[in-house]
Amino acid sequence: xxxxxxxxxxxxxxxxxxxxxxxxxxxxxxxxxxxxxxxxxxxxxxxxxxxxxxxxxxxxxxxxxxxxxxxxxxxxxxxxxxxxxxxxxxxxxxxxxxxxxxxxxxxxxxxxxxxxxxxxxxxxxxxxxxxxxxxxxxxxxxxxxxxxxxxxxxxxxxxxxx
Numbered sequence: 630x631x632x633x634x635x636x637x638x639x640x641x642x643x644x645x646x647x648x649x650x651x652x653x654x655x656x657x658x659x660x661x662x663x664x665x666x667x668x669x670x671x672x673x674x675x676x677x678x679x680x681x682x683x684x685x686x687x688x689x690x691x692x693x694x695x696x697x698x699x700x701x702x703x704x705x706x707x708x709x710x711x712x713x714x715x716x717x718x719x720x721x722x723x724x725x726x727x728x729x730x731x732x733x734x735x736x737x738x739x740x741x742x743x744x745x746x747x748x749x750x751x752x753x754x755x756x757x758x759x760x761x762x763x764x765x766x767x768x769x770x771x772x773x774x775x776x777x778x779x780x781x782x783x784x785x786x787x788x789x790x791x
Contacts, residue, residue, distance in 0.1 A: 645780025648722035655704030659693035674743035681740035
């Protein structure tokens with residue numbers, strides 16, 4: 630991964646991981662067969678240095694990853710326009726890594742649980758959660774092993790209380 634040109638905006642490793650862990654969604658960027666880029670919004674959960682997300686059993690994302698498994702994930706934790714100052718207050722992160730299909734059932738379940746805990750923690754154990762988990766055979770669980778990442782913010786750190 631190339632170093633940031635504006636090093637004064639580089640987030641610490643800890644803050645960059647916070648952005649990856651806490652962002653509501655991000656964009657998974659892959660490469661099409663003809664070399665054109667393809668970006669799709671996804672919801673993901675970070676466990677250690679592994680980003681888990683799921684998708685349908687067929688589609689452009691899976692085709693791209695089958696041929697070229699390296700991908701990029703870009704997310705923003707917050708972005709607040711400061712019109713009077715002609716700037717934004719923001720924190721973002723870009724992660725790169727190889728994406729693999731999770732075939733081990735225990736890891737598939739753990740990945741889905743991490744996603745559920747992030748997005749629906751109050752509903753875990755509910756009938757709705759049980760219904761969602763029964764649908765697991767219909768989805769493909771993917772994992773990106775993050776091997777490079779960096780965060781960027783216009784203040785160089787996460788803003789407390791923004």
